[in-house]
Amino acid sequence: MTLHGFRTLGLGLLGLGLSGCGLLGYHKLPVAPRASEEEAARVRFPESFDNATHLPGPMLEALSLALNDFLPPGRKVQTNARDPRIAECLSRRDTYETRVLRSEDGLFFISFIPDLSRCGLDAEILDGGAVYCVDAQGRIVAVR
Amino acid sequence: MRLHLLWLCSLLQLWGCTTPNPAVRVQELEDGSLQVEGPLAGPFKTTEELASAACELMTAQPGADATHGSRGKEYCALHYYSEQEQGYFLSFLSDIGGDGPDGRKYCLVPRKLQDLEHRRVVLLGPAHNHPHNPLPSERDMGALRPAGWSPLGTSRFLEQETGRIWERELYIFHKDKLGHCSAYSYNYATRVVSALRAGHWIPIGKAEGHWGAFKAFEGKDWLP
Numbered sequence: 354m355t356l357h358g359f360r361t362l363g364l365g366l367l368g369l370g371l372s373g374c375g376l377l378g379y380h381k382l383p384v385a386p387r388a389s390e391e392e393a394a395r396v397r398f399p400e401s402f403d404n405a406t407h408l409p410g411p412m413l414e415a416l417s418l419a420l421n422d423f424l425p426p427g428r429k430v431q432t433n434a435r436d437p438r439i440a441e442c443l444s445r446r447d448t449y450e451t452r453v454l455r456s457e458d459g460l461f462f463i464s465f466i467p468d469l470s471r472c473g474l475d476a477e478i479l480d481g482g483a484v485y486c487v488d489a490q491g492r493i494v495a496v497r
Numbered sequence: 498m499r500l501h502l503l504w505l506c507s508l509l510q511l512w513g514c515t516t517p518n519p520a521v522r523v524q525e526l527e528d529g530s531l532q533v534e535g536p537l538a539g540p541f542k543t544t545e546e547l548a549s550a551a552c553e554l555m556t557a558q559p560g561a562d563a564t565h566g567s568r569g570k571e572y573c574a575l576h577y578y579s580e581q582e583q584g585y586f587l588s589f590l591s592d593i594g595g596d597g598p599d600g601r602k603y604c605l606v607p608r609k610l611q612d613l614e615h616r617r618v619v620l621l622g623p624a625h626n627h628p629h630n631p632l633p634s635e636r637d638m639g640a641l642r643p644a645g646w647s648p649l650g651t652s653r654f655l656e657q658e659t660g661r662i663w664e665r666e667l668y669i670f671h672k673d674k675l676g677h678c679s680a681y682s683y684n685y686a687t688r689v690v691s692a693l694r695a696g697h698w699i700p701i702g703k704a705e706g707h708w709g710a711f712k713a714f715e716g717k718d719w720l721p
Contacts (some may be wrong), residue, residue, distance in 0.1 A: 421512070423599050430606075432595035436529035439605065440595050450641060452708070466640050466708075476529065477648035479573060479625045481603035485629050496599065497630055
């Protein structure tokens with residue numbers, strides 16, 4: 354291999370290291386932005402969580418597993434459309450209406466259905482969601 | 498010599514990857530919507546004949562059947578009726594869609610048709626294939642959509658010229674690893690789901706509610 358070839362290979366490996374870790378399944382968790390101290394001081398925490406949505410621990414874990422597989426942090430939906438808006442919308446977690454169901458035999462079913470109107474889009478896509486089955490051992494058993 | 502062969506093989510592979518699919522004729526319009534040309538197939542006397550032919554045709558496309566797993570592809574098309582020919586047609590296909598990180602697929606429903614062979618047509622609904630499983634998704638069955646909605650306008654409408662009342666439907670096709678093609682339809686107006694069996698549409702259930710939950714009719718199921 355020539356010097357030029359080594360230089361090209363080196364640049365390629367550098368690029369892979371800089372941006373390609375996602376391709377190897379490694380994702381850095383994004384750090385949530387923090388509001389200012391002034392805004393924080395104005396928050397009134399609830400006295401009780403009586404009307405809250407309760408997620409038992411195992412259910413939360415199943416949901417986390419499914420969500421991280423369905424839409425890993427930093428991973429994007431790929432499209433061959435010239436207009437990227439739908440793919441960008443589908444790459445956002447807040448696009449999805451999500452439901453979790455625990456079956457009698459202890460399996461968790463998590464349904465993700467995209468709602469493009471969240472992004473102000475009127476387009477209709479077919480499919481684009483998924484239903485996960487996660488067991489109590491933290492395994493993804495099946496996906497539809 | 499070996500290097501020349503390597504380049505030749507790479508070029509041939511690249512050529513194979515980029516050869517246009519003759520069944521795909523779609524245009525992305527300025528507003529981001531899709532227009533497909535027509536017809537690709539037809540005329541068919543009945544929607545059963547249309548669906549049967551469309552199932553084989555669409556699942557024969559690259560990546561469209563169950564053998565491709567996570568590397569599969571969804572295609573979308575429109576089915577429509579021509580009063581001129583008294584028959585049903587399938588448009589050319591659109592391959593515009595995408596892939597999620599977990600391998601899930603979607604296709605974007607074309608909203609417009611350009612059929613230069615027929616003066617006036619009635620758009621009856623979209624058709625698409627599922628490379629991964631045969632059943633309609635909740636989204637296919639109207640989840641998050643208001644009653645009476647369809648992607649092509651009102652789900653039930655009167656055609657003024659003929660006085661005929663039409664109901665729009667979505668077709669879902671799947672070819673399994675054994676080569677068996679299955680077809681389902683979802684009626685946007687009644688929300689009834691039907692399965693194509695032995696050349697006939699058999700109503701098997703209905704989608705209900707905001708989430709498109711499927712309730713099977715008594716004695717019926719997804720499989721015969």
